[in-house]
Amino acid sequence: MSPASFTVEVVVENKSLARDPEGETIHHNLILKGGYSQVTNVRAGKLLRMNVEASSPGEAEQLVRKLCDDLRIYNPAAHVCQVRVVS
Amino acid sequence: MVKVAVVQFPGSNCDLDALEILQKTVKVPTDLVWHKDLKEDQYDAYVLPGGFSYGDYLRAGAIAATSPSLETIREATVAGKPVLGICNGFQILVEAGILLGAVLRNAGLRFVCKWTRLRVESTRTPFTNLAKKGQTLRIPIAHNEGRYYLDNDQLAELERNKQIVLRYVNETNIPTKDSNPNGSLDNIAGICNKEGNVMGLMPHPERASLPILSLNNQPDGRLIFDSMIRSFENTVEGENR
Numbered sequence: 001m002s003p004a005s006f007t008v009e010v011v012v013e014n015k016s017l018a019r020d021p022e023g024e025t026i027h028h029n030l031i032l033k034g035g036y037s038q039v040t041n042v043r044a045g046k047l048l049r050m051n052v053e054a055s056s057p058g059e060a061e062q063l064v065r066k067l068c069d070d071l072r073i074y075n076p077a078a079h080v081c082q083v084r085v086v087s
Numbered sequence: 088m089v090k091v092a093v094v095q096f097p098g099s100n101c102d103l104d105a106l107e108i109l110q111k112t113v114k115v116p117t118d119l120v121w122h123k124d125l126k127e128d129q130y131d132a133y134v135l136p137g138g139f140s141y142g143d144y145l146r147a148g149a150i151a152a153t154s155p156s157l158e159t160i161r162e163a164t165v166a167g168k169p170v171l172g173i174c175n176g177f178q179i180l181v182e183a184g185i186l187l188g189a190v191l192r193n194a195g196l197r198f199v200c201k202w203t204r205l206r207v208e209s210t211r212t213p214f215t216n217l218a219k220k221g222q223t224l225r226i227p228i229a230h231n232e233g234r235y236y237l238d239n240d241q242l243a244e245l246e247r248n249k250q251i252v253l254r255y256v257n258e259t260n261i262p263t264k265d266s267n268p269n270g271s272l273d274n275i276a277g278i279c280n281k282e283g284n285v286m287g288l289m290p291h292p293e294r295a296s297l298p299i300l301s302l303n304n305q306p307d308g309r310l311i312f313d314s315m316i317r318s319f320e321n322t323v324e325g326e327n328r
Contacts, residue, residue, distance in 0.1 A: 015238075021195070022192065
């Protein structure tokens with residue numbers, strides 16, 4: 001199969017036990033104050049969107065997972081990292 | 088003769104302060120070394136200064152941690168040489184995995200620049216060997232990402248191995264929520280590696296090493312650098328024995 005371009009998103013956020021003051025502030029001081037009481041929790045994180053050449057979505061995802069681990073795109077002591085192919 | 092390196096990264100901005108104090112106040116031969124030029128472990132100690140290496144992009148210290156100079160510094164740590172990470176230098180050591188944990192954004196979401204009280208929890212490092220356990224040091228902080236964090240089981244490991252070196256405390260020398268400027272776990276301000284030769288701390292000892300810059304003219308930060316000199320003397324004595 002010839003390589004195609006895939007868009008892969010990486011989301012890095014604090015582990016659930018590590019407080020996320022930015023998410024808490026957005027939740028309490030903006031969303032709840034704005035009347036959206038249905039929202040019960042907010043976590044702020046970092047999004048990296050990458051264009052990746054690969055032969056399949058699975059290969060693109062695997063490559064990005066590997067680079068996240070190898071290059072410490074997240075710090076495993078404090079963060080969780082999700083990788084998803086979006087297109 | 089011993090020689091110290093202050094390692095400069097793009098975005099370091101406390102490098103010259105550390106260099107000045109080491110050369111002119113502590114009077115130890117010291118070179119300012121651009122990170123790309125640090126290819127061999129040819130110094131007796133290393134200081135990673137404060138600043139905003141690589142603009143703090145991705146995470147404070149994360150990109151500098153991948154500099155080949157960190158491999159040289161890793162070799163030095165294995166050889167038992169003293170390595171000190173101040174503020175961004177501490178973040179770099181953590182991101183390089185040389186020290187445990189992570190340094191996250193301040194709990195108050197603000198850059199905090201103030202004098203702190205620090206209690207010395209361990210005198211076994213080459214940067215605290217002149218201190219008395221429980222002694223208070225007045226050293227300032229200036230950071231946006233200083234909230235030390237790690238999992239509970241790793242915290243227990245840190246405690247067990249006596250790796251907690253400094254804690255933020257109040258006027259009565261007790262670690263309290265009010266005396267914790269950034270939400271650090273357990274009021275931790277500085278830690279060392281298991282062996283004790285590598286220390287990272289968020290406060291800036293180089294900013295409290297001259298009386299005129301220090302609270303009540305007491306240059307408490309000098310103790311960190313003077314301890315390093317003492318550790319060299321001990322090493323030389325040990326080698327001559």
